[in-house]
Amino acid sequence: MSSQKNGAVAFMNPEETETQETQFRTRNESETCSSGFPGCQSDINRNKTRVRKETDKILESECSAFNGEEFKTRSQIILKMMYFFQVLPFYLLQFCSGMSVGYPSILVPQLIASNSTGLILDDSSKGWIVSLDYVMTALIALISGQLQTMFGPKKTSLLACFPICLSWFLMAVAPNMPTILTSRLLVGLGNGILTSSVYIVEVVSPDNRGSVVMIETAFRSLGMIFVYLMGALMDWQTLAWIVVPIPIVALIYGLFIPESPIYLSQRKGYTQLEDDAPPQNISWKETKHSLHHTIQMFKRREVICPLLLLFVVLVAQQCSAMKVIQGYAVEIFADVFSNEKSGVKEGQSVDTDAYWSAVIMGSVRLVATLLAAKYIRNFGRKTMYFLSAFLTIVFEIAFGFIDFFNLGARFKALPIIIISCQVFSLQLGVQTFPNLLSAELFPNDARARCKGLVRAVSSLMSFAMLKIFPYLETHFGLHGSFWTLAAILILSLPVIFIFVPEPKDISLDEVGQFFLPAKTIFYSHILSSEEIVTPTPEESFGRIRMIENCFGSAGRRIQADHRILLAEGMLSKKSHGKTRRRHFFLFNDILMWGSVLRENLNLIRQKIEKLENIQVEDIKGSIAWRIITPGKTFLLEATCEAEKLQWMMLIHYAKLGREKTASTQTSSIADTPKKILKEDPVIHYANIATNTSNLAVNQLYQMYENESIKKISKK
CATH class of the missing domain: 2.30.29.30 (Pleckstrin-homology domain (PH domain)/Phosphotyrosine-binding domain (PTB))
Incomplete structure (x- = not known):
């Protein structure tokens, strides 16, 4: 029950209400009986009736208030909690994915500083450590969509737990470079399965879809912050041991959550409201038909158009320099803090400020992701994207000037502020929206396959960017590299503005109409x-x-x-x-x-x-x-x-x-x-x-x- 005062609703338990009613009734009885008239008992009965009517009236108004706004608010909170706990195992895996993305940033400087004979790094091997996982991600993402179509998004996504767990175990015991590279390949395999998943986007309602996907990005940001922070406090192998149990917990939890309703409805019309068991076995005939359908799918206008557009969006994403910042964060800060523009040297410890700068950058990324999750329901996807792109270009150019005039050596706070602003800006749209759009723009029967293909292309682009960047920095400098990326990003924006649709709050069943x-x-x-x-x-x-x-x-x-x-x-x-x-x-x-x-x-x-x-x-x-x-x-x-x-x-x-x-x-x-x-x-x-x-x-x-x-x- 509740009582209303000045528009606020305060809840009381039934015992309090009954006590107040009894006191009110007793007070009226005493007042009436003290008059001494013979009709005292009838007055008491009338007072009882009046008290009961007033009480019922109060309760009715309070219940109507609760059943309105209060009930709506509470039901929305409960619904969001249900979404959160249903996709929690995949959030845990995204946390591991964020750690794997940021891990090379602390691994490479520590290996260079250790000057170990078994772990000698040059520009080539450094590029392989940072980018090799993207090669495996690209390969596995190509078949991940097909696996999700055949066996379901939940089962396929949980397979990522095995390579992720094994990769961190190998990293924890790695004695030489081949073991480290093998670990990075396994990380890429797990990330390829995980980042191609359509499970999260298929289990939530259209109005909550953007926020839930943004929380997925927030967990990746948390993983990056954690790895940057721990990198300043412990060595790279101790950190790897800490991560090993997380995918095991995610696997056990994930066994008890339901499968995607869209997948179940497409497989023999099954829904979880029915008593029939979902199909378990896929025959060879069904497999051949599925492969044939995949080939024919790319001839459809509503499939090929968004696919080509997303490739342009992915180019813009790479030109935002986020992958470069993720992979070389500590090294970039160490270089820009040094007068010689070479902050990481063999046999010398890395400037601690470089690690803490990376922690600050990761924290800013997390804040930006949470803000994007909050306001994504108020703005269209394209509105946030172009605001993000404009600010990203401004701060990319500004960071180039800081490096060109070597301002970071005199004012360490300046490059930290500019990079943090750039990360904040690109996280509002340029970096996060390709993943969201790849889950929204495709028809139901093509979503899993196409998202896998988009993820494969994205991984290949990331591999190329991370592999090429050390050579770009050598020939054009850090400033020239950032200015070049900003110029390419500018050229991609008109195409994105004209041809990319706005899928906000659109049902996944209807989104294909944009391209007809x-x-x-x-x-x-x-x-x-x-x-x-x-x-x-x-x-x-x-x-x-x-x-x-x-x-x-x-x-x-x-x-x-x-x-x-x-x-x-x-x-x-x-x-x-x-x-x-x-x-x-x-x-x-x-x-x-x-x-x-x-x-x-x-x-x-x-x-x-x-x-x-x-x-x-x-x-x-x-x-x-x-x-x-x-x-x-x-x-x-x-x-x-x-x-x-x-x-x-x-x-x-x-x-x-x-x-x-x-x-x-x-x-x-x-x-x-x-x-x-x-x-x-x-x-x-x-x-x-x-x-x-x-x-x-x-x-x-x-x-x-x-x-x-x-x-x-x-x-």
Whole structure:
């Protein structure tokens, strides 16, 4: 039970309520009986009834308060805890993965400083230690997706426990370089299985998907912080012994969690709500069919398009220099702190400040990941990505100047601050989103295979970057290497902006529609009896959300409980002597259109007109009709007369059925973001920056469109 005071809810146990009721009842009885009248007992009964009614009234108001906001808040917390504990074994493995990524950064300097005869390092062997695991990751990731499709994401992902555990054991007892390289190969094998897994993204709801995946990245960051910290306190082999038990715990825990529901539903239609047992054995015939399906899969537009786009995103990820910083963090800081730009020398201990700088950098990465997990539900994927990319480029260039002018030797705090800011920036999007997008952009039947392929390509790129970087640093210097990476990152951004969709909050069943060509679709049908059959708001919900995402952060929110999508398609819009192709959307209360950067992917310059403000005039003998609004008049042209009549009739029926309450509902929705902005300054200022950049993009597109029209008119 609860009592409400000044809008707050305080909970009381039933005994307290009963005691208060008894005291209140006794006080009323004594007051009534002291009057001495014969009707005293009847007064007592009336007081009892009054107390009971007041108590019931209080309890009813308190229960309604609990069943509303309080219940919703508690249920969301419980749901997030369920997600967390269901994927906890994979979080533990991600912790090990983060340690394996940061481990070479403390291993290489310690090996150089030890000057051991059995462990002699040169530029070549140093590059192999840092990058060899990525070779194995690439190879295993190619078949990991196929294994997940055949045996399930959970079982396949838990296989990573064995090579990860064995790799750390070999590292702990390694007497020579071949053993160390073997350990790194096993690390790559485990990481290839783990990072190709689609288990986490398939067991959570769409609105929690981004946050749960970001927590996965947070555990990797924790692993890096741990290895940097322990590297300053102990030698590399003692540290390896500490990690050995973690994958064993993850394996035991993982045996008791359920399999992916999407995998179970695709395998013979099984769901965990049914009593049937899931399939256990895969026949050779099914295996051949699965392999054939994999080959045919890459011929589909909704598979090959996101695959190629993700390759561009991966190039941008490598150019953010995160892999370089992860693999050579201690060495980079030691070099930039030294006047000679060579902070790691044989037989000499490494500057302790270099280790602690790496710890600070890892901590900043963790904070950035947690912030991204918090705000990923408030911003689109692309909004955070481009904010991250812009800041990353700025700090990459700044770090190059610090190295060029050798400022780190005089001001040690300066390179630490700049690198930490760079890591913070790239962790908000450039570094983390390729993993998230690879789990979101592919259809259900292709997700596991494609994510494995994307991970393989990513690992090969990481291997190449880590292997080449020592030679780049030798020939161009640390500053020249960072400036080169920043330039390539800049060149990749226009492609990502135009062609990569916004999958935020989109169901995994519908995400493939982004890559299908735009076409005219009538969701409502007019019967011969002059009746119209329209979809329900629930049926329109998914597509309306995709349309919102196509307009991105520059567009207005159009999702509403009452809103129904009646039709959409590409139409020619003629006004002021200019003809332009626009994507039009007809709802039951508004007509909306936008300029097309890429069909079904990227729309800008959103325009909305309420249907009650629209008049429609037919232009006989043509495939065009006129739209008249209070502010403008323009012609719309379809591809054929039948399509034109369908558009005009649906607009007519929508105007007739327009509800007067629609405007009230729309205004209440428009007020929602304003309340959020007042409460959270991060969202407020980020939206200001986003709106400014969107305005600049719209102006650039307007200039480009006007120039194109001039060229066509001259011809």
